Amino acid sequence: MRPREPRDKSTKVMLIAGIVMIASVFVPWTMIIGESNYYRKGAGFVKETFTVFEFPLVAYIYYTMNGEVTQGWIEIFPVRSIAAVMVFVSGLLIMRVARRRKTNARMLTIAVILGLAAPTLFASVDNVTVSLLQASDFSQSYSIIPLGVVLPIVAGGIALYHILKELPSIEAAPPTRIPGVYMAYRCPVCGYPITRDYLYCPNCGSRIPREITG
Structure with missing residues (x-):
């Protein structure tokens, strides 16, 4: 049986980048902390504080309304699900190139585009929306803290660096007499x-x- 060739450092780094890209789908990308204040007929003045952990596919919300605690999973925008698919495919492509131990510039380029475009698509859709019936004098403030959303950016940056490193250097040819x-x-x-x-x-x-x- 032919022994398996040991992976070089570059191949290992690319393999880790692919794993990180795929693993990012299963961690919260952002955390939202905020509060809402409004007047609701029959309930009077309502103060609501909330914390939302946004995953690429779903979100987990924890909020209090006048001292009453509510928590649970909620659906997320379908557009953000597309971002999750993009990241997953990007990770698979990066790992495939790493396992072949031969740089495929076209495949890596597609992986980088998908991996770096996914956080942009995710961030372009605001998931903090409120639909309250019979509510007035509504005000809301919140802060968005990036968490796992940086993982696809880091993994995509590693793949991009690998592409640039593998490009052949261009040298000026000497003049021909x-x-x-x-x-x-x-x-x-x-x-x-x-x-x-x-x-x-x-x-x-x-x-x-x-x-x-x-």
């Missing part, structure tokens, strides 16, 4: 540029010694 065209010589009398096949200088008419043009 073309006989009769490359202007590498000058007339010893007037300094006019000539080619090696010149017998006389076209500027001053002086004869060009053979030792000048070889």
Whole structure:
């Protein structure tokens, strides 16, 4: 049985990046802390404080309303579910490249685009919405604290760095001397540029010694 080749450091880092990308789907991406104040007919003035842990697929909310505690899972916007799928696919692509131990720039590019676009899509949809019947004088304030949303960004950044590192370096090619065209010589009398096949200088008419043009 042929022994398995040990993974190099770059391959291990890419494998970890793929695992982190997939694992980010199962952790809360943001935490929202805030409060709402409003007047509701039949209930009077209501003060509500809430804490929401937003996962890519669902959200867990804990809130108090006039001292009464309520908590539980709530559905999240379907658009944010798309972000979760994007991150999951990105992680699978990164891990696939890492296991092959051969850089696939196209596959990694797709993975980076999906991984970095997912947090943007997630953040573009505000999940803090209130729909209260017979409510007036409503005011609400809250703060959004990023948590797991940074994981796809970090993993995508690692994959992007790997792509850039594997790109071949571009070096300027040295000038090529073309006989009769490359202007590498000058007339010893007037300094006019000539080619090696010149017998006389076209500027001053002086004869060009053979030792000048070889």
